[in-house]
Structures are given as structure tokens and as C-alpha cells.
Amino acid sequence: MGVSDDQSKLASIIFSNLLRNHGEGILKASVYPLNPSHASIGDQKCYPSLDSLPEVPELVVVAVPASLAVSVVKDAARAGARAALVITGGFAEAGKKDLEQEMWAAAKKRGMRILGPNTIGLLDTSSGVDSLFLPATKKLETGREVVSLLKPFKGGVVVITQSGHLGEIVSEELAANGVGLRALVGTGNQLDVSVEDIIGYFADDYLTKVIAIYLEGIKNGRRFISAASAAARNKPVIVFKMGKTRAGALAALTHTASLVGDYEVYKAAFREAGVVEAESLQELVDYCVTFSFLHQRPGRRLLISTNAGGVGAVAADEAERDGLDIRSLSRETAKAVRSCLGKASFASTMTLSNPLDLTATVTTESFAKATEKALASPDFDMAVVLPTHQTPAIGADISEQMAESILRTSKPACVCVMGSAELAKMIHEDFLRRGIPSFPTPERAVRALAALSSYPVLRSGSRRPSAVSTSDRARFITGANGPLPPKMIERLLSEYDIPHPRSVLVGPDAGLAKPRGLRFPVACKLVSSDMLHKTEAGGVILEVPDSEGLAIVSRRLRQLATRLRIKFDGVLVQEMSSPGIELLLGSTRDKVFGPTIVLGAGGKYTELVRDYSLAIAPLSIDDARNLISNTKVGQLLSGYRGGPPVRILGLARIISRFSRILIENPSIEQIEVNPLIASEDGITAVDVRAVTRFP
Amino acid sequence: MGVSDDQSKLASIIFSNLLRNHGEGILKASVYPLNPSHASIGDQKCYPSLDSLPEVPELVVVAVPASLAVSVVKDAARAGARAALVITGGFAEAGKKDLEQEMWAAAKKRGMRILGPNTIGLLDTSSGVDSLFLPATKKLETGREVVSLLKPFKGGVVVITQSGHLGEIVSEELAANGVGLRALVGTGNQLDVSVEDIIGYFADDYLTKVIAIYLEGIKNGRRFISAASAAARNKPVIVFKMGKTRAGALAALTHTASLVGDYEVYKAAFREAGVVEAESLQELVDYCVTFSFLHQRPGRRLLISTNAGGVGAVAADEAERDGLDIRSLSRETAKAVRSCLGKASFASTMTLSNPLDLTATVTTESFAKATEKALASPDFDMAVVLPTHQTPAIGADISEQMAESILRTSKPACVCVMGSAELAKMIHEDFLRRGIPSFPTPERAVRALAALSSYPVLRSGSRRPSAVSTSDRARFITGANGPLPPKMIERLLSEYDIPHPRSVLVGPDAGLAKPRGLRFPVACKLVSSDMLHKTEAGGVILEVPDSEGLAIVSRRLRQLATRLRIKFDGVLVQEMSSPGIELLLGSTRDKVFGPTIVLGAGGKYTELVRDYSLAIAPLSIDDARNLISNTKVGQLLSGYRGGPPVRILGLARIISRFSRILIENPSIEQIEVNPLIASEDGITAVDVRAVTRFP
Numbered sequence A, B: 001m002g003v004s005d006d007q008s009k010l011a012s013i014i015f016s017n018l019l020r021n022h023g024e025g026i027l028k029a030s031v032y033p034l035n036p037s038h039a040s041i042g043d044q045k046c047y048p049s050l051d052s053l054p055e056v057p058e059l060v061v062v063a064v065p066a067s068l069a070v071s072v073v074k075d076a077a078r079a080g081a082r083a084a085l086v087i088t089g090g091f092a093e094a095g096k097k098d099l100e101q102e103m104w105a106a107a108k109k110r111g112m113r114i115l116g117p118n119t120i121g122l123l124d125t126s127s128g129v130d131s132l133f134l135p136a137t138k139k140l141e142t143g144r145e146v147v148s149l150l151k152p153f154k155g156g157v158v159v160i161t162q163s164g165h166l167g168e169i170v171s172e173e174l175a176a177n178g179v180g181l182r183a184l185v186g187t188g189n190q191l192d193v194s195v196e197d198i199i200g201y202f203a204d205d206y207l208t209k210v211i212a213i214y215l216e217g218i219k220n221g222r223r224f225i226s227a228a229s230a231a232a233r234n235k236p237v238i239v240f241k242m243g244k245t246r247a248g249a250l251a252a253l254t255h256t257a258s259l260v261g262d263y264e265v266y267k268a269a270f271r272e273a274g275v276v277e278a279e280s281l282q283e284l285v286d287y288c289v290t291f292s293f294l295h296q297r298p299g300r301r302l303l304i305s306t307n308a309g310g311v312g313a314v315a316a317d318e319a320e321r322d323g324l325d326i327r328s329l330s331r332e333t334a335k336a337v338r339s340c341l342g343k344a345s346f347a348s349t350m351t352l353s354n355p356l357d358l359t360a361t362v363t364t365e366s367f368a369k370a371t372e373k374a375l376a377s378p379d380f381d382m383a384v385v386l387p388t389h390q391t392p393a394i395g396a397d398i399s400e401q402m403a404e405s406i407l408r409t410s411k412p413a414c415v416c417v418m419g420s421a422e423l424a425k426m427i428h429e430d431f432l433r434r435g436i437p438s439f440p441t442p443e444r445a446v447r448a449l450a451a452l453s454s455y456p457v458l459r460s461g462s463r464r465p466s467a468v469s470t471s472d473r474a475r476f477i478t479g480a481n482g483p484l485p486p487k488m489i490e491r492l493l494s495e496y497d498i499p500h501p502r503s504v505l506v507g508p509d510a511g512l513a514k515p516r517g518l519r520f521p522v523a524c525k526l527v528s529s530d531m532l533h534k535t536e537a538g539g540v541i542l543e544v545p546d547s548e549g550l551a552i553v554s555r556r557l558r559q560l561a562t563r564l565r566i567k568f569d570g571v572l573v574q575e576m577s578s579p580g581i582e583l584l585l586g587s588t589r590d591k592v593f594g595p596t597i598v599l600g601a602g603g604k605y606t607e608l609v610r611d612y613s614l615a616i617a618p619l620s621i622d623d624a625r626n627l628i629s630n631t632k633v634g635q636l637l638s639g640y641r642g643g644p645p646v647r648i649l650g651l652a653r654i655i656s657r658f659s660r661i662l663i664e665n666p667s668i669e670q671i672e673v674n675p676l677i678a679s680e681d682g683i684t685a686v687d688v689r690a691v692t693r694f695p
Helices: A010-023 A066-079 A097-110 A164-176 A195-203 A221-234 A255-259 A262-273 A281-293 A309-321 A331-340 A345-349 A364-376 A398-409 A422-433 A442-461 A486-495 A547-564 A603-609 A621-629 A633-637 A648-658 B010-023 B066-079 B097-110 B164-176 B195-203 B221-234 B255-259 B262-273 B281-293 B309-321 B331-340 B345-349 B364-376 B398-409 B422-433 B442-461 B486-495 B547-564 B603-609 B621-629 B633-637 B648-658
Strands: A059-062 A083-086 A113-115 A122-124 A137-139 A145-147 A154-161 A181-186 A210-215 A237-241 A276-278 A302-306 A382-386 A413-416 A503-506 A522-526 A540-544 A571-575 A581-590 A594-601 A612-616 A668-679 A682-685 A688-692 B059-062 B083-086 B113-115 B122-124 B137-139 B145-147 B154-161 B181-186 B210-215 B237-241 B276-278 B302-306 B382-386 B413-416 B503-506 B522-526 B540-544 B571-575 B581-590 B594-601 B612-616 B668-679 B682-685 B688-692
Touching: A010 A059, A059 A066, A066 A083, A066 A097, A097 A113, A145 B422, A154 A164, A154 A195, A154 A281, A164 A181, A164 A210, A164 A281, A164 B309, A181 A195, A195 A210, A195 A221, A210 A281, A221 A237, A221 A262, A221 A442, A221 A612, A237 A262, A237 A281, A262 A442, A262 A612, A276 A281, A276 A442, A281 A442, A281 B442, A302 A309, A302 A364, A309 A382, A309 A442, A309 B164, A331 A364, A364 A382, A364 A398, A382 A398, A382 A442, A398 A413, A398 A422, A413 A442, A422 B145, A442 B281, A486 A503, A486 A688, A522 A547, A540 A547, A547 A571, A581 A603, A581 A633, A581 A648, A594 A603, A594 A621, A594 A633, A594 A648, A603 A668, A612 A621, A621 A633, A621 A648, A648 A668, A648 A682, B010 B059, B059 B066, B066 B083, B066 B097, B097 B113, B154 B164, B154 B195, B154 B281, B164 B181, B164 B210, B164 B281, B181 B195, B195 B210, B195 B221, B210 B281, B221 B237, B221 B262, B221 B442, B221 B612, B237 B262, B237 B281, B262 B442, B262 B612, B276 B281, B276 B442, B281 B442, B302 B309, B302 B364, B309 B382, B309 B442, B331 B364, B364 B382, B364 B398, B382 B398, B382 B442, B398 B413, B398 B422, B413 B442, B486 B503, B486 B688, B522 B547, B540 B547, B547 B571, B581 B603, B581 B633, B581 B648, B594 B603, B594 B621, B594 B633, B594 B648, B603 B668, B612 B621, B621 B633, B621 B648, B648 B668, B648 B682
Parallel strands: A059 A083, A083 A113, A154 A181, A154 A210, A210 A237, A237 A276, A302 A382, A382 A413, B059 B083, B083 B113, B154 B181, B154 B210, B210 B237, B237 B276, B302 B382, B382 B413
Antiparallel strands: A122 A181, A137 A145, A503 A571, A522 A540, A522 A571, A581 A594, A581 A668, A594 A612, A668 A682, A668 A688, B122 B181, B137 B145, B503 B571, B522 B540, B522 B571, B581 B594, B581 B668, B594 B612, B668 B682, B668 B688
């Protein structure tokens, strides 16, 4: 819709693309231009409206101004079209949400799906649907036409992008690296079809080998995890998330909320979905190249083979940072390698370790053979090969010889070709042509292999979180929005079987005698519906030894409330717990992903230490064990520096039960135990605060 | 020496280079080939030995096998040559240290300097000395000659490298980016001339604009800091340090030693020298390009100007990570920018913030003008410009128009040109030609600007550490290597005026009465020359309330020593300190940099928290203040979450005095205070351990 003779208009460019694909037999569908003011476009009959078409269209591509687009979409829905691809911008992103909602209402009624609006659209190399409207060439001042866009070719990578431009760049870079595209999909405003939907579609598409995602944000976190984890089980899903810096949540109600930035929740979600995370756009491309070329799923034992010490050292450094295992060659392997080096004087004295530095004197043939022997050995799962072709001993056929050697081992390898002269470019391209991922820096080559070897681990750990439900367990939670009163907290802990010290709430008007059933020493906490953090204000007094002390302390807390001008709701008198390791266990409701769980170092230093681990709730006991082992405080629990060990299983059970609280109680917004004291004797939730927000 | 007719031999290649440079008038010196078995090389007379030369050579280039090289160097020294450049390998790096020492002894005697051995040598574009022996072309199987090495051209960058290959790669990349080279120097084994010497030389060379260093390790850390800080005051010094991963110092004697990896000491040294640190080889090149093109020393306020939202967001993300200030446009600036956008429909409704996203509809001219207006405003110090040339609205002249706009502002800017088609390459190269650093990813462009703006700050903070000396202060420290006895520690603390609680050592055979002059409660510590860490073994008992308790505790500690089978040297009885924030203050002797100081979180969680800051000793009071503010625990000290503030100045004074201990006492190897308790009342070194190693 909107096609004209003006070839600079989006609709005209798209029509030309589709017509070309139709002519070449790629697009197996009829293409009709629509424009009420044209009778024909080139030699094609042009139609005035959707009604006038000889058949009901499957897909309507809309690239007319926003106000017009709405009526076109409405017409399309009425005409029975199955889908509309709305390129047009100027909707929600320009403050006109109403306009797109109107469009959506009409489509929903007829079951028509919408991709967009405000999107670069779709390029499907298999079906031939191509709505990309960027010009393929541009004119220089001299009049010469220069290629401005590298066209993708057919292949196995799907690029899903929330930025049209960056998606296009990724597709160009893949083409430049000899990697084919299955599809490029821009999500635009996600009025209907979302990233989650698109992942779901390509998860089951057998032509799709790798899914790459440029992500700015998502709407439904749990659906994203489900879709991504289902896809990741069959094929690598690689994601680059924009917006990594911390949201400065200064006004957060609990430590948990102020501790965790939005990005950290995304990171936890990626882990749970089993997707491979790229740290930059460059890495997204690097990983696509690697996963497209290499189908092995290696372990983490990396051989570094080189003929230059410096670059080998840089690679080893990166490998250690990435947690790869750069063990040395076994004696047998070293012997086999040495046998390849011939009788050169250096060969006999050379120490063979990892990096395997064959020095600048090694010849092309010996280098390739020695690398093959080492990689083929049982010592290694994969290799990074760093051939310095600038040395006199290495010939221009290094890529041919090395690639053949690598391929014979059937193990994955990446190479790094450095240099800016013509030969460097030729060798780089020759490696790519032979199916060996080639990068211009050692760090990128090593990181690509680290990603490759992380995928099997990630995939096996992926899980789909259960949905948020409502339970009868905590119907007793009522009242106004705000801090949950101590009595309800105590009942909540009992419901979820979370051990807590015995305590008695002494009301504001009660006497000051020893509360029944408690053992001295006790802790006294000021209770006020106006205050959440007691410690900072001096509202907690520990180690009160006897009744006399209790009387003094109660008076002091009442005076404190008066001074702070907050309501005095009484004093919570609690038995002192035996000392142990102080943890923080918290749960907050993330806007995108729903309930999350945080475990970390607790007590006074929580925010200073920032040692914590995060997961999407709920957690099984195994998930909880992982959560514990991901924190540094986990070391302490299993007996650190002479301290007594804590029963990890018991803690995991408590965390698992705790993780259901927000899942099952929509009215609880945040809950935090700090400290949760873990000792030889057991685990106790000493101080708990919760905030409600009733729907 | 060693030149022959065989053009594949190193000496022959080097001779050809020198002869060519002589012919072209670059090398203003005579060049003589030496080889006893040739009468001539080409049309040049060949000399049998150094004695037969018509003049005394200034420089002898040695590229003959190691055994021969030694005698050549000896001859050269005897002949009165000023310097020898020894390319030859097979010395210390091959386990033959004797061989190179023999060479060195002969040279030293005659005052001849040696660069190398085992080095790529020197390429000096100004003097024409060029010992690079890598072939410029290589032959393909088809017989075609292909350029295998991009020759550097004359310019202002000095590359100092501890890996010949990586230095050569950096020089190629600089050439590819249009950046000229002043010199490339490979240090080789550093038998004589070291990285520090070379930095010192080029620091005073007015042709040198930027110094880039690839570093694997150095010998004399304090000389390195001095040379680098002197150079950094005049010109940017950029360093990429290989070997960043932690040395697993499991057997370290103090927490301080196990806390700090070698690389962290280097990092502290770089900070003190005021050098710019690159995180990768790629960054080393990126920073050289940026510092070569941009001579401004900007602040940290960054404008991000783009016509594509996604790439702007990625740049903003990186800018926040790098601590840059991406404030929004002021009202006046926004107005000025809007006036450039013409009457296009989008212009009136567009919200102008930072990133300044001018959207895909902006034209080349408006984009350049708007960027110019924004950057020229007082709001910003520098800009990253992200022009997406793929959109229909942008012409192939974007680089011309944008570069002119940028240059008119006289403020620094980097651009990012993405894409893999011909036009992308042309625009990228055009930007470089016009003196605007251009990078293929937004992250690299932003990081380059972050480095540019960090240089003035780094430079102003650079300092030269004083040398290690011996003081009379601590002559009393005598005895065997190992833990320093409590009495000597107490005296040492008194000498350096470091407050510590009163204590009495009760010998193994003394009675158990209350030690004179101490107030209860006291802490009791097992003293044993066999044990350094008391807490873990249960050797510290706190809060002993009275004499009766003291008797019990002393007995228990004696039993403990028996059980642990360690020597019982008595019990240290110490007054309890008032509670406060627990710090760790330590000092260790680094092999390269000498005494270092570590301040961090102390107590039980020291190694868990890993919150610490490191500096090269000694520290002035101002240095100590910086050290404090670089730790998270510094927040606690100035009153964190309601805690009382600590006098920072008092602490800084104590740290400054403490930092002299290892400087002035060569026999003390490590000393550590943990905890150093800081409270409102003052600062107390509660537990101190020190280890001696007598020279």
C-alpha cells in the first residue's frame, strides 16, 4: 500500500524488492501494488483498494503515513488478510499510543496479526518476503554509484532486533563474514507480535540454526524465558542486551530492591533461559559466526597454538579470564608434537607447553602438523590458533594447510589473523571460506570459543519458571498498603515453615514485665507502621539481659518514637539467636519478570559488600543450592577460615519455600529477611520486613 | 654483520633496508656490510671484520647465530662502537643466560649500550635506522606477489614493545588508520636497554607525540614509574599490560599478600605514573589513533549525536559504564539545535535529549548542523557522532559535511561508522583523512573519548615514589627470619606513632594474676612463633572479664598450643578496644615495585569482601586520603547508614606513617594490621603481625 513511481519512497522500494524476489522465484506468492491514484506501476496493474484485489491477501505491507495506515490496517482486517506488516512510524514512540491501539483493536477482532508499527520489518530469505527499504547503492558527487548495503544471503541465522538499524548492521557483518541469514525481523513497537512470539516461531523452524537477538527491553519476562529456553534446547540463542547500567533505585523500600539493578534481573533470566549472552554488538556477530561454523559442543580445555609468544600470552590471559582450562600438553602429546617439528635446531630444546609457542622459526607445514597433533590428542576439546604470517618462515598457504589440519581433527577451532596488509585480508577470508571462524584479535577468538563451550552447560541448566498464582495460604493478609505488621509476618513465616525466633509484641499500653514464654537475653525492636529500617534509627536494642533492662529499653524506644515523630505501635521482644553467618534473603517483584529472589551477605554491610546472587522465583531445592553456590557467602557457609559448616540443604529448603511467598501472594510486594542467621545450630529469620500493595 | 647474497637471511634484509634508506636520504649515515667470506654484496664493498672498516661504527647490527654474536659484540666494544643492536635470539629466553652476560660484561667495560638480544630491533622513521627483517611481500601459489606488511610512515607515535610481533601489528594498524610512526622499538631480553630507558629517551624527544607500550613485565618498578610519570607530564603514555589474571598466591603469609595479585600492583603503578591504560591490544591502537588526531584535553561531558536510536543507546550505555557525563541539552542549546532541523514534520515534535537522536528522517546537512550547534554549546566538552549512512536521507558526503562541522567547533569528537559495504569503508577512511578518529563500533568510539578525557586527570595525579632507604628508627629489629615477636611489634608501632591498645605479654612460665596497668575486660592471644593467624585456630579469646577468667583462658591457650603441636611462647593480654569499623592496613614488598600499601575492609570477611585499594609506598597524607576514598569502606568511615563518622585526616596520617615502615626497614617483609579499628573515639591497631626476612 502506497506504491508509486517515485523510487525513493519506502513503499516503492519494498514493492520492487518483492517483485524482484517473485521474478527470481524466491517469493512464491503474488504481489499487488495498491494506490488509488495510479492505474499501473511500471508494467504492473495497480489496484485502488484492498477490495479490488483478485484474491484475499495473506500479508499487507503498510508504508503510508500514520493517519492513513490506521484505515489501511482496518480495511485489511475487514478484507480477511492474515497479517499486516506496518513499517510506518509516528505511533506510540511519538506519543500517539491511541492511534496504534485503534489499529490493534480492529485487527484483534478479525484475528489478524500485526508486526510493527515503526519497524524495518522482515527479510525472510526462505519465503522471499523482504520489506527492507534501505537503498542498495548511493551516488557519489562524482556520479559514481557505490554499494551502500551488503545484501545478506540465504543461511541459518535469524536476527531478531528491537533496533532496525542495528539489526541491519548485524546482517551486513554476517554477510561480510560469509554467514548466511535465515531471517531478519525488526519488532518495532511490538503492538502485537513480540520478541517472545518471534523466538517461539523460529524455535521450531528447522531451517534456523542460530537465533541472535538485539534486546532493549521486553514486556512479559516469564513468556520470554519460556520461549527462549524452549528454543535454546534445540539451537543456540544469543542475546545482546542494551541498557546494562544500574537503575539508581535510591528510594527503594528494602535493601534487596536497592541492591539489584534491572539488568541483573535480565542476566538471571538469560541464565535460566539457557541463552548465550554477548557483551557487545561485536560479540553478537562474533558468536553468530562461531555458532554457524562450528557445530561441536566442546568442553572447556583449550589449546593455544601460535608461532609468536606475545599473542599467545594475550590469548592465555583472556582464556583465564573466561574460565577456560589451559592445561599443559601431556607427555605423550608433547612427544607427538615434537615429532612434527623435524630436525630444526630449535625443535630439540623447545619446551612445549600451553600456549604451544612454536616460535617464529617454525615452517607452515610443521606449524599445521604440530597443531593437528596437539588438538587431536585427548588433552584438548578445542583450539585457538594464532598464526603470524608476517614471519619469513610462514607461506601464504598457511590458511589452506592450517584449515585442513584443523578440520581433520573434527574439533572446533578459531583463528586470529592480525595485520592490515593485503595478505592478512586474504588469509582471513580464506579461513572463513574453509569454515574456520577468523577474528582480528586474540581476545575475540578466545571469547568466541568460551561462548561455544558455555552453551552445553547453559542449555542443560535452562528451566521455565512457573506462572504467578494465588494461594489460599495467606488469605489472612489484609489491611492497608505499606509495611506488614509483625504479627502477620510471624504467621506468614509459620505458613511457609521458615524458622524464626520466638517473640512477643508488647503493645504500647501493656505493662513492662517479662513476656511469657521467652528466655532472656532478648532483643527489643521498636514497632511502627511508619518505619521500615529500624537499625539505622537506633530502634533495635540487642542483648537485653533481664526484666529490669526490658523496662528501661521499652521506655527508651517509646521516647525514640516521640523524637522521630513516628507512631509507637509497641515493642517486639524476641529471643536472641545464637551467633552465626548473617545472610540476606529477599524477594521483590520485578516489573518485567515478576517475583525474584536475592540471597547475599546480610547484616550491616549488605550494600557495601554487594555479594549476592539473583534468580527468578520460584526456586526448587536444586535451584536454591545453585543460588547459594553463586554467592561468595556460600564459601563461608561451607566452613570458611575455620568457621563451622552450615547445613546447605536445610538452607536450600528454606529458600525454596520462601521463594513461593511472592508467587502465591499477589498482595506482597517485597519481603526481606536480614539477617537470616545461619549457624551450626540451624537457620533463623531474625529480622523480617515486608511491604504490601493490594491490587 | 652476517650480510650475504641470500635475500631471505635476516642480516641481508636489514642491510637492504638501511641501504635503501641511505639512498633515499632518510638515513644520514654510512652503511657497511660485514662478512669475512664475501668481497662484495651487490655493488657494495663487503668488509671482513670491524677492524677493516674505514671508520668506527656508531651502531653495529648483529644478526648472526648466538655463539658468533657474542664475539661480534666483543669486537664491536673493542672497536669503540657506541651501541649494538642484537637481533639474534637463543640467549636467556632459551636458558643461555651466561652467553648474554658474557656479551654484557664486554660492552659495559667499554661503555657500549646493547638493545636486545632476541629482538625485532628498531625502526626509527626520523633517523632512518631500520632493523625490521620481516619480508614486505610474499608469493602466492599462483606466483603473484602480495603485500604482507603494511609499512609505517613518518609520524609522532612511538611503539615500545616486549613482543616484536605485537609491536609490528600495532605499527601496521596505525598505518592502516592513517597514523604515522616516530619509532618502533622491540626491547627483547633487556640485557641493557630497558623499557624504562626507552621511555626516558622519547619523553624528551620533541618529535614524539604519543608513547604506546606493550608490556609483559618490568624489572625495576620504581624506575618505570619515574620514567613514565616524567613522560606522561609532556605527552600521553598509553600502556597495555599483558598478564592480568591473578597469581594464585595461596601460600601467602598475610591476608594482604593473598589479596593482591601482581597485576593490581601494576595497575596502582600505572595510576601513579599518570599513564593511560588500555584493556586490550585493540584499545592500545584505538587510543594511539585518538591521541594522535585529537590534541584537546576535554572534560567528561559527552554529547552523543545520532540518526539511529539503537546505536545511540549502546553508546550511552558505554558512556555510563565509563563514568562520562551524558547530561541533557540545555534549553538554549535545544532551541539552537531545533532551528537547524528546518520545517520537516518530525522536527517540531521531536524531543531533544542526549543521546541526540535526530531519527532516520534527518538529512545530511541538518544532521551536521545540529551536531555542530550542540557540540559548540557550553553544555559539552566532546562528542561521539554515530552517523547511519544506510538511511535514504543521508548522502555519501556525510563524512565531508560532518567532519567540517566538527572541526569548526574545535572540540574533540570520534565517530562510529558501521556497515561492511564499500560506502562504509569510504566514509570511514574519509573521516580519518579529515583527522576525525573513526571506529566500527559505538563502544570503541566512546571508550576512546573516555581515555582522552581521563588523561588530564591522570597526568595531574602522577607522582614519583621515593626510593627505598634504611632508617635508624628500627635498628632494634633483630632475630631470625619469621614472625616478628609481639614486643618488637609494639615498639615498632610506637616508633611510627600508630595507636595500639595497651598490652602485656605473659610468658609461658609466669603466673596468672592480672597483668599490671591493664583494665578489664581484656583480650587474650596465644603467642607462638609457629603461628601467624590466630583467629582461625581459636587462639584469640575476647572479652575476658576478670582475673579468674584470665586464669582459665591462659590454661586453655596453653592446651591449644599443645594440641596444635606448636610452641607456646605465652599469652598476649590486651585491653579491649571500643567497637568500630574494622579495617585492614597492610604493607608487602612487591618483587617489581617494592613496598606497597593496602587498605581495605578488615575483620573476618576481609578476603570475602575483597574491598581494598592499593598504592605504592610511601604515601603522603594526601595520597593516603585518596587511598581511603578509593575503597568502599571509605563510605562507612564518613558515616554510613547512621554510623558515626571517623576522622579521615587522623586515619590518613596513620596510613602515611605506616607506609614508611617497609620503606625504612629492609628486614621487614610484610606487616599487617587487621583489624585496625576506627571509631568516633579514634583509631587503634588491634592485631598486628609482621614477618621479617633479614638480608
